[in-house]
Amino acid sequence: MIPDRLIEAGTLRRDGSRVSVEVRLPWYRALPASCVAGAALRVDGVEVPPDSLRWEVNGHRSTFAELVPRTDDWWFPADSAVLSGDLALTGDPGAEHVVEVDLSLYIPYIVISESQVLRIEEHDRKSMTATTAVPA
Template structure:
């Protein structure tokens, strides 16, 4: 719904073998952590291995599987979350990198059928320099 603000500009961080980027909720209302269906993070066309992805929100770092039961932990539109994973950025530290994020969310209050709620998939792409974490 608001994909152009999914990636926070200037937030690409590198810390050894991990990269991270801040993301914002591309929806107009808060959602519980259990509604975060998953994400993909790519830097310069290289996808971060899915098993290494971590989601940090409200001071807690989790796998996407660990978010499923968290109905009492909310992501608000004004708050950033951090998406990170294992990827080493080589080369010139001042180089621009193309960062892409795909994010899947479930919207629990928009019911499509008796057993299904609305699922949205958003994508954003931004260029930025990585800074040390």
Template sequence: MKNNFSDYLIAAEGSAVLDGMLRLEVWLPWYRTLPLSVVEVAGLSVDGVPISLDGAELELNGKRFGLAALAELTEERWFVQDSAWLHVPLATAKAGAPCRAELLVKLYPPYIPMLTWVTRGSANV
């Protein structure tokens, strides 16, 4: 879903295509700091092709976390002024090759029961 955060979800300037890897600089699509346990990286496509998130990691606060582990990280905070990096293994990636990445992130703010905040953003990398 497009919302006020969609245009800022992926920072093209900090993102890159590396050999065998896509690295996206991502901003929290919310107005307050949240624990990683309420963040779900729900989908990624590159040039319109869905990409598996198996083996993908989110780097934040100097640490890397597998996406499956995020739900358990109640004490790890994503501050609104800090970006994170999503590292996605991509066998076909060649360093410097341009692509268009589209990312889907879902948030479940702990203080708003039953809300799922969905943000879809894209950028040329």
């Protein structure tokens, strides 16, 4: 619904062998974490291995399978989630990278059949430089 705001500009981070980017909810209403059906992350055309992807919202980092029962943890349109995975970035620290995110969401209050709710799939692509994560 609002795919051009899916990736937060300037949020690509590298942390050793992992990359992360902040993602905004491409919907106008809050959704429970359980409604995040999955995502894909590519940097410079290289796909982050799906089994290494992690989703972080409200301080909880999870696999997509771990999100399924989280009906009481809400993702609000004004808040960013963090999508991360295993990928070592190459090139100069100031180099531009093309970041792509695919996101699938269930919209639980829009029923399209007796046993199915609406599922939307959004895509965004942005160019940005990566920053190095600062140790906590």
